[in-house]
Amino acid sequence: MSFHPQMPYGTPAWHKSERKLPDEGPAFEFTAEQKAKFDEIVTRYPADRRRSALLPALYLVQEQQGHITGNAIAYVAGLIGCSRADVEDVVSYYVMFFTQPVGKYVLGVCRTLGCALNGAGRVTEELCRHLHIAPNETDATGTFTVMEMECLGACDRGPVIMVNNEHWHECQRPEDVPQLLEGLRERGLAALSGCHLKKE
Ligand code: FES
CATH class of the missing domain: 1.10.10.1590 (NADH-quinone oxidoreductase subunit E)
Structure with missing residues (x-):
């Protein structure tokens, strides 16, 4: 008998941690x-x-x-x-720490309410469709990783994508996705439009 008559005895699914520890990897020290x-x-x-x-x-x-x-x-x-x-x-x-290899560009699409109401979900879908991946995966060329993130602090300019934890691309629409991917491939971070934080 569990402490609640409606609750089965044992460890319920919600009680299991999904945390996965990273692989040990090669020996490490700072350069x-x-x-x-x-x-x-x-x-x-x-x-x-x-x-x-x-x-x-x-x-x-x-x-x-x-x-x-x-x-x-x-x-x-x-x-x-x-x-x-x-x-x-x-x-x-913290989602900005990666425990697996990621692509050259990590595209973190905000999924919090402001961006979600502006179509962030469809932006993520378009990114994944063009790259033939699911969220949290890296494309076959190792160029792009797509992740979903919580509020990135530019709610008035959503949907927002954070690139490599430092650069912002804002007011992104699903139909803009091909241009964004092509721009990053050809011009690198110069293709980003964000006015927040660092922009090279
Ligand atoms: S809700 Fe997307 S940046 Fe705040």
Whole structure:
């Protein structure tokens, strides 16, 4: 008998964590250049608050090898001085940390209400249709990964796509998708229209 008469005894489906830990991957350590960046970043925090540098350290890992592996997690935990589980918690919480290889361009389509009402779902569908993939997959050429994300902070200009965690493309309509993909292939990040944050 469970604690509730209508609820079956045992572990119900909703109680199972879907969290998948990343593969261990090859041995990892920062290159001299990345280590120098990390060493500068930790100076911004008090010595007893070293773990405050965790997010930037993980971005440095991603910058170096594209995604975050188990060995990279262990390495960062050692550098920061926290447990591996602490780092895993952060990596699995934030969608901008990738635990599998991704394409050259990661297209994160906002699916929150403002963008959803403006047709973000159809933008995702069109991206996936053109690339012959499903959300969270990478196309056969390794150029594009499509993900769905929550509010990207440009709700007045939806549907919004965040590219590689740093660049914004806004007011995207489903019929604009071929032009966006072609533009990224031919002109790279210069093809993006976003007025928010970094634009090269
Ligand atoms: S709802 Fe899409 S950016 Fe806020």
